[in-house]
Amino acid sequence: MKVHLIGVGGAAMGNLAAMLKQTGHNVSGSDQDLYPPMSDRLKEWKIDARPFRAASVKNKDLVIVGNAISRGNVELEEALRLGLPITSMAAALQQFFLKGRKVIVVAGTHGKTTTTFLIDYLLSRKALTGGVARVTKKAKRSADLPGLFAGGVRADGHPGFRIPGKNNPYFVIEGDEYDTAFFDKASKFLHYRPHHLILTSVEYDHADIFSDLNHYKQAFRILLRWIPSNGTLIPCMSDAGVSDVCRDYGFSDVLGYGKKALSHAKRSGKEVRFILKDAAGKEDLNFSCSPALIGSHNTKNATAASLVARRCGLTEKQIIQGLENFPGVVRRQQIRARNSMESLIFMEDFAHHPTAAKETLLAVRQAYPGFRIIALYEPRSATSHRNVFATEYVDALQSADLVLLPDVFNRKKVPSDQRLDVKKIVVELNRKGRSAKFCKDPGGVFQALKQDLNSRSKSSKSESERTMILAMSNGGFGGIYSQIDGLVSDF
Known part of the structure; x- marks a missing residue:
């Protein structure tokens, strides 16, 4: 089949193009601008x-x-004029790869990408040897790996997509609640027909698509209707939004997790004890291990992944090995640079929603006790550059020792009465006794960071002080990351 993808430069569309190519289709694509790494x-x-x-x-x-x-796109207009078959990315995934599979969908406001990769990593352990071997060339030769489609890249270089092996019934996919296409304004995940559905969290997001929290929740309520009676709902019941969405659900087994649910986990330092229970409330597994991921939010993600793994037949040993050896995800708590004495570390994270920013800061604070934390945050996403979460951002960022904030990305895209006032956030943080500074743009953030590090290096406490620079953005932060890499490495 001759398939053409309009907008192939996006990560998801580019990955879909690769999967279609691998299955023998004649594939072409187009985009207004094609940049590395996708180009x-x-x-x-x-x-x-x-x-x-x-x-x-x-x-x-x-x-x-x-x-x-x-x-108005010239290719779309021509395709319509010629009467060509037109579909969306989500519908194409269903048509070519999900049909006939037991689809494991990971949905929710936060934690989707990490949890999707983690579930795939666990299931791949079973499909290979049951041991801790990395999914590298051996995995590519295996006919038994699950399918995968995630919105990111694993830290060991896995691109985030895989055609399922002919002997593996599972396909693990990140369920995006954003709209599907110009002709289909419903959420993408409604095309995926989950057999097992993980629901990590439900908080208002995508203010450019959803009018309010109830509108946002309705997309998830509709998603629940797709779970078959022999499938499973795995909701984080410690999340208020998830609890509300799942309140009246009763069509399949429910394996709830979180503080208020049957299955839960408790962290003590680097060690976490997991208690997993079945749908009848009977204890299934009770074990301790040291997961590779840090933070209470990732402990919940690991609990969800473990529940899915048990549902798919993994042993306790296989789960432990997977949790402890998971390489992580690019741009999720990823350490980019450190100096030779490891007294200065630069970490990047994708957090942009205030809850994600707060959880990430708390995780770093817990994992790096005694470190001075400098938070760099870029208000860039469609939600974060609006004033809908102005109060929440103050709460989210106040656990940092120093906060450096640029103005919102692409100011003209948001009407002034809806735009986030970054200067007010800085004023409020300072009023609460936190050190915060407004910078006109990302370049100003880098200069302020450099000035702070240089001034503190001259103080008498500099030899004993350890500092973590945590940059949070769902974009490129004006290209300053490579500059910070060099600054930190040479410091």
């Missing part, structure tokens, strides 16, 4: 990707449209 990957995968032009869609059997593409 490099498309070349590596031998996928013809060009700027938009009407001629690109001619003689195609199917056109897949990314959710960033709207009417």
Whole structure:
């Protein structure tokens, strides 16, 4: 089949193009701008990707449209004029890869990518040797690995997608609640038909798509309707939004987790004790291990992943080995640089929602006791550059010792009466006794950081002081990360 993807430069669309290519389709794609790393990957995968032009869609059997593409796009208009079959990325995933599989969907406001990768890592342990071998070349040769589609890259380089082996019934996918396409404004995850559904959290997000919290919750309520009677709902019942969404659910087994639920976990230093129970409330597993991921939020993610793993037949030993050897995810609590004495560390995280920022800061505080924490936060996402969470951001960031904030990304995209006032957040943090500074742009953040580090290095306490720089953004933070890498490494 000749398949053309409009908007192939996005991570998800590019990965879908690769999967289609691997299954024997003739694949091409286009985008307005193609940048590394996806432009490099498309070349590596031998996928013809060009700027938009009407001629690109001619003689195609199917056109897949990314959710960033709207009417007026020259290729879309030509495909409509020619009467070509048009579908969305989410629908194409269902059509080509999910149909006939037991789909494990990870949905929720926070923790989707990490939990998706972790579940896949656990299931892959079973599919390989049952041991701790890394999923590398051996995994690529295996016919028994589950399918995977996640919105990120694993820290050991796994690209976040995999065609399922012919002998493996499972497909693990990150369930995005964002809208599907110009012709389908429902959430993407409604196309995935979960057999097992993990619901990590439900807090208001995507203010550009959902009018309010109830509108947001309704998307998840509809998702629950897709779980078959022989499937499983695995909700984090310590989350108020999840509890509300799942209140009247009763069509399949429910394996709740969290402080108020049957299954739970408790961390003591690096060690975590997991108590997993079955749908009848009977204790199934009770074990301790030292998971690779830090923070209470990741302890919950690990609990959810362990419950799914048990549902899929993994042993206690396989789960422990997977939790302790999981390499993590790029841009999730990822250490980018450190100086030779390890007294200065630079960590990057994808956190942009205030709850995610708060949980990440608390996790770092717990994992690095005694460190002075400098938080760099970029208000960039469609929700975070609006004033809907102004109060919550003050609460989220006040656990840092120093907060450096640039102005909102792309100010013109948000009306002034809806735009987040970053200066007010800085004033409020200072009023609460926290040190915070407003910077006009990311470049100003870097200069303020450099000035702070240099001034403190001259003080009498500098030899004993240890500092963690935690940068949080769902974008590139103005390209300053490479500058911080160099600053930290040479300090």
